[in-house]
Amino acid sequence: MKVRVWWDSLDYYQPPEDTYEDIEVDDNATEEEIENVVKETAFEHFEYGYEILTTKEKK
DSSP: OEEEEEOOOSSSOOOGGGSEEEEEOOTTOOHHHHHHHHHHHHHTTSOOOOOOOOOOOOO
8 A cells, every 4th residue: 555654844945745755555554553654754854863961970
């Protein structure tokens, strides 16, 4: 089955052709499986990072 995954970015403009991707999933995939693949696909289009702000000292 073909699924279209789309995303929006309020921080910057993206041409419409860069805001979606069509993916294939198994025809018998459950809603949960589809949602997991969709999240993974959308997440690939965003950069991310993190910084640990609090740490505990080891004694």
